[in-house]
Amino acid sequence: MRTVARESTDGTNGGCLCGKISYVLTANPLVTAICHCTHCQKQSGSAFSVNLVVRREDLKISGALSTFEDQADSGALIHRRFCGSCGSPIVTEPLDNLEITYLKAGTLDHGHGIVPTVEIWCASAQPWWTSDAPLQGFARNIPV
Template sequence: MSAPYTGRCLCGAVTLRANAGPVATRQCWCRQCQSLAAGGPTNNAIFRVDDVIVEGKLGQSSWQAASGNTLTFRFCPECGTQAYGQSSARPHLMTLRIGMFDQPHDLRPEMVIWTDDAPDWAVIDPELECHPRQPPAASLAPPGN
């Protein structure tokens, strides 16, 4: 399956539609993501904001990430499903949680980041490109840069 991708939270109050494919897909082992994911990594698909429609009421929380950027995380306030996050460094992008998308889909991590923060029991696919911390941002630059 390819774009469009659709999804919803557990209770159905928040829906999303991505009308184009992601610019990247990543698994993140940073400490903040481990906290959000009950000790494991988050699995994310990064889309351009202009390609995504999110409907429904969202809650939000913000914090400073290890990268130094401010991350704003949005979720369904009814069921708590994580919807997406945005970084102050890349406001033109949305990092959507792969678990939010309807099955079947072809989204899967192509890169693993923040592996230095992964616990010793983490299972990291050796076939994927890995970065010990934040990867270079060149592939996620705004259009025209």
């Protein structure tokens, strides 16, 4: 049961399952990606994670996040940040790019308008996964 009520009609507010963490996204995402990496699979407890790539300055988070320091395939450190009370994953922050963060789309209060535009880490996708969506796919991360 949520302990904090939030009102939103535009899909830019969100938070964790118990309500101790809330956020407002003040701009549109740069990209929306389905991530099939094994770390997102483990963190989400699912076959993939849907992430909004946003500018950190556009995301205003309220509440104290817990942090798990993880290491990307590239060797770069990333912070997987979540609610310490209910465990909801909120953001993944790459430490080698302090301008962006990956916001977990499942935490949006009204995420029904979210449409992924790319799939990444397709090499790690579950073998049963198929999609009819015309998404650009990458075996690993988006090339820079």
